[in-house]
Structure formats: C-alpha cells, structure tokens
Amino acid sequence: MHQDFWETVLTFCNTTTTQVGAKLIQDFGQVQATEKADGSLVTRADQWADEALRDAIAHAFPYHGVLSEETTHVFPDTDWCWIIDPIDGTTNFTRGIPLWGISLGLLYQGTPVFGYVAVPPINSQFFGFWFGDSGLSGPTGAFQNGKAIAPSTAPPSSNQLFNLCARSISVLKHDAFPCKIRMLGIATYNLLTVASGIALGGVEATPKIWDIAAVWAIAQAAGATWHSLSPDPIFPLIPGKNYGQVAYPTLILAQETLLPTFLPLVQHLGK
Template sequence: MTDFWTTVLEFSQVTSAKIGNQLLEYFGQVQADEKADGSLVTQADTWADKAIRDAIAANFNGHGILSEEGEKVFPDNDWCWVIDPIDGTTNFTRGIPIWSISIGLLYKGMPVFGYIYLPTLNQSFHGYWEGNSGLAAPTDAFCNNQPIFTSNDAPSHNHFFNVCSRSRSVIQKDFPCKIRMLGAASYNFLMVANSAVLGSIEATPKIWDIAAAWVILKAAGGCWKSLKLQPFPASPGVDYSHISFPTLVLSRPELISVFEPFLKDVEISL
C-alpha cells in the first residue's frame, strides 16, 4: 500500500496547489449567493468543485466522489473522496485569508486520508488514519510535511479555544481559555491538531467540512466527540446535504469534563 499512499498524497498536493493558484485570482473579488441551508456559494466554489472532481475521475478509476457543490448522496463504492472546494467561503469573499481546500478519502465509509491546503497562508496539512480499516496505512499527521501533535497543556487563560458563530454561548465569564473564531471549520479543527489551541466546537458542520480534518486530528492524537450523530462510517445511499454533525474537538480526552459543561446552551442542529 505504500505506493498507493504516495500516489494519493502527491495527487492531493498537485491538485490542491493548481486549484489554489486559480482561487487566489478570485479571492476577495467574487460575490456569494445564499444556498437553501443558509451557507454561501460563489462561482469559485462551483468551478473548484468540478475541477477537483474531474481530476479524481481522471486518476482514480472506480472511486466514488461526494462534494459540497456536486453529488451529495454517498455512493456505494469502497473508496470515496469527500471534497469541500472552499471551506470558509464567507472569509474568501471578504478577503480574509483563512479558507481552505479540503480533500478527504474514505474507505468503506471511514476516513483514512485527509489533505487540507490554505493557499493564502501557504500551509498544507495531511494525515493518515488506519483505524479498523484493515489497510496498511500509517497513522501520522503533518503540517507542511513536518509532524504535528496535539497539546498536553492544562487549560489556562493563556490558551485558546475555537468556536463557530453558532456556538458563541460557550463564552461565559468562567470559561477557562481565551476564545477565537476563525470562520472555517476545518481550520478550527486543525489548530487543535497542531497544538495551537486546546479545543474547538462546531455546531453545524457537514460531512465535507470534517472528512479530511477528522483524519488529521485523530492522527495527531486528538479527541473527536460527536455531540449528536456519528459521522462515520458514512452510509451509501444517504443524502448528506442537510445533515449536520455537531462536534467537540479536544487535544485529549481528559479535557471533556472541563469543557463539556459549557455546551449546554449551544444550539445543536441536525
């Protein structure tokens, strides 16, 4: 399987770099339309989604594809790529440089590889997660090809915790960390993976927001706690367009008891 993982990584690197270079031409220059679920989409999202899907189809015969702007019904294929062409579309349209191209690879419904690229920051994250897949996959996470790990620090007011716009109710006077809101679900999670923050909560992420980040976070040693539905294994025939997966991500399981009490007023949506 070594050659396979090398091929997957090189494909993700080349494809995301090519797409990212073009997206930089659109960055801060396009208008967004509101979709039925309230999220935003631009012509750049639509173009990038199709370009990535076309590249996968040309290089991985027999692999399924699920993407935010394309097919949203999970296919009945052993291998399936899950794509978010621009995670952080609002940031993208407003010229805020925190947005990413997210590419995840699932085997029999379970994420086994994730690659996330932030063109404006020249940052790439990738990881592998063997889990119980039976594949001979490594279990490692990287930022710009350097190994990353979650933090072992204890919470303090010199540490950070990320929230989304729908989870601001966690901000209370006795909250143990400083709060940050970055505007991109995948990057919120990645900051836990690389030990920059101790935890993160996203109230309404979709499967394409989390497929790649799930792998990287797990491989870096982090704790993924689903607050309602378990996202994986993904199920063939299911339409994922309106299913959210509220998630608490922490640098280690011991912090669940510290942060979970602050979640009681968070608006959890399915």
C-alpha cells in the same frame, strides 16, 4: 495497501490543491457570493473549483466515488469515496480574509482513512493517515507542511486558545470560560489548530460531512480527542443516503482529560 498507492494519493492531493489554490488566489476577495437554500454562501469560484477537483479525481482514480458540497450529497456505493469541499470558509474568501481552505477526505467503506486540507493564503498543507479497524495499512501520523504535528499538553488558562464557530457563540454566556476565545470562520482550520497544538479545543455546532471528513482522519492521526455532541455515530457513512442536510455537532480537544472541563460548556450545542 501498497506504499505506492498512498504516495500517489498524497502527491495527487498536493499537486491538485496547489493548482486549484493558485487559481483561487486570483479570485480571492474579487468575486460576488449568492446565498444557497441552507443560508451558506457560494461563488463561481466554489463552482469551478468543485468541477476541477471532481475532474481530477475521475482522471486519477476512476473507480472512486465523490461526494461534494457543491454537487452530489448522496454517498455512493463504492469502497473508496472522496468527500470534497472546494472552498471551506467562503465568507472569508469573498471578504478578503486570508483564512479559507480546500478539503479532501478519502473514505474506505464509509470511514475516513486519509485527510488533506490546504490553506493557500497562509501556505499551509495538513494531511494525516488513520486506518483504524479498516484492515488497511500504510504510513501513519499527521503533518503540517511535512512536519509531524501533535496536540498541546498544556492545561487550560487565560493564555490558551479555544475556537468557536458562528453558531456556537451561546458558549460565551459562561463568564469564566477557561481559555481565550477565537472565531476563525473556517471549520477545517478551526479543528486543525487543535490537532496541530495551537488551540486546546474547538467546537463546530453545525458542520456538514464535507467540513469534517478530512479533518477527522487528520485529528485521529495526530492524537486529538474527537467528541461528537450528537448520540448518533458519524461513520461509517451509508451508501445511498443524502447527507446534504445532516449536521455533526463536534467538540475536539487536545487531551481526553479536558472533557470534564469543556463538555459541560458546549454540550447544549448538540441538542
């Protein structure tokens, strides 16, 4: 791909999430949520933000498909597709906890090649390019606020962090867990703290495709180790398949050498 294309993609994500994020800040902690069929929460802010993102994509990239948490869960039969989550961390958003984000993942032929996650309350923007065996070319690396990020090289200890999600607290049955535990309430940032060197590891027991598509590319680009707790491959996604109820239990680690330490503690989450 031409360099201009990737510059357009990055500028689009920065501009669009800045605009949507500024309006979401006004609604932050001020809206009521309702419960969806899967038990997760949704607000009118999720719904208008979803519409704003989809409209912006349709205008800037009319030949790209879109899969969104709040609307279309069927993966389209297009070479390029955006997978979006207008508010990751809706519970935090509704309760006034300043950790929630906007997630945009760009897939080529079913596999993420670019990810962008904005976390407006802490003024952080993460992005990364990961082309793998797609045949595409362009910029490389992963970044937070324009600065390159990489996972930690520290060994496990009581002064290092490991993130759980609400559905993985069974991990706490292990009395001698090798790190301090944190629970952030936002899947994307949970995993991004590993890619950016804050935590040594993180686990998400039931993330959906919109929780992980953008982060998958960023984590790969940063050099983190992504380990699926399910035997089935995540990517490429299949055109025409409905991904609304598909979960992807995931372990992410700062170093591949940490797998023997942490995998036995969390692998039951994939069953």
